[in-house]
Amino acid sequence: MNLVTTRTITAALTNDREGVIQDLDSLTRSGSKIWNVARWTAGRIWDATGEIPEEGPLKSYMTNQPCWKDLNAQSSQAIVEELAGAFQSWFEQDNPDANPPGYRKDGDERPRSTITFKEDGFKLDTKHQQVRLSKGKNLKDGWSDFILCEYDTGPDADLTAVEDVQQVRIVWNGDHWELHFVCKVAINAADSSGEKTAGVDLGICNTAAVSVGDETVLYPGNALKEDAHYFRQEEYNTEGENGPSTHAEWARQKKSRRQTHYLHALSKDIVDQCADRGVETIAVGHPKDIRADEDWGRHGNKRLHDWAFDTLIQHIEYKAEERGIEVEQVDEYELATSITCCACGAKADSNRVERGLYVCENCELVANSDLNAAENMRATVTPNPEMDRSNGCLAQPSVRLFDKSTGRIAPQEQVYP
Secondary structure, eight states, X not given: OEEEEEEEEEEEESOOOHHHHHHHHHHHHHHHHHHHHHXXXXXXXXXXXXXXXXXXXHHHHHTTXXXXXXXXXXXXXXXXXXXXXHHHHHHHHOOTTSOOOOOOOBTTBOOOOOEEEOTTTEEEETTTTEEEEEOOGGGOOSSOSEEEXXXXXXXXXXXXXXXXXXXXXXXXXXXXEEEEEEEEEEEEOOOGGGSOEEEEEEOSSEEEEEEOSSOEEEEEOHHHHHHHHHHHHHHHHTEETTEEOHHHHHHHXXXXXXXXXXXXXXXXXXXXXXXXTTOOEEEEEOOTTGGGOGGGHHHHHHXXXXXXXXXXXXXXXXXXXXXXOEEEEEOHHHHTTTTBOTTTOOBOGGGEETTTEEEOTTTOOEEEHHHHHHHHHHHXXXXXXXXXXXXXXXXXXXXXXXXXXXXXXXXXXXXXX
């Protein structure tokens, strides 16, 4: 079976002559200038309105600045996207001791920033190991509109074998220039019949439950629910007669940004935990019919509509792809994974008791109900697992929580020592 994943291949610059170096220096110092002007602009808007401008309006403003045309348009856009992402990461930490992104300066000089060239900004010739990098309009001279770079990937990589080079970056490592090629690479995956698999159940009380057969991991949704409750109250309490007030809009936007950050952090940790355990296939539950289930009640249905199941699954899929892990979606509603005993296959609503406990009346399995569902999903990929599905790890999982002070997922004992 063939899989495609994203890889970054590092290459040395081999034609590091004076003219090439000067051109690269000009581009990367222009990149720092664009960053600084955008940072200054964001600071002015922040001081005037109390809000950090989003990526779109900041780009629109920057397109009218002379420095914008120092680089290819896509390269300039990438710098503003990086700045917007840096502001968002700082903002979501909610840490008074953390500093916002600063200016790029080294004394009176602008340092060399990494420059990203997307599809319109480079032309690759793998046969001759050359790549043309587009200059911005302001830096073009009379004889050349591009910088011709010759490269060497070394014996361990070959760009002629990749399916698609999506981006090229020029990077100053403190001593010399490097070229980074971000590309799609085909990899050979062994037959899945004997591979290690994982099942992932998504929910409300526990955002995710993961089973790899002999180990289980639980991700309580406390942080997400706390944010949703707090910012929803902030929004409702300041709603004006003529629509949302400025504060209500701020609360809505901050809630959205924090949820987005949480989903990225959660999906990354799930994939990292699976990769660390040698998992090659993840079966993730897709509760596509659960929103129509009227038994959840008015408040339960509202929480389900607020919860971004599809977004989290997409994050898991593309992060898993980067690690060479395949993802299969399982219709958990159709398979009744939540009421089916993962040990004996008995189905009964009465097996689910209060506080997320699953007790099978047939075989006496005791398990966390979400982990029982996750193990059922894993069984769709590995129908006849060799390990014993006993009470141990299904009843006493490892718990990982979102640490608001760092913005990352960590073991429970590190978040609450």
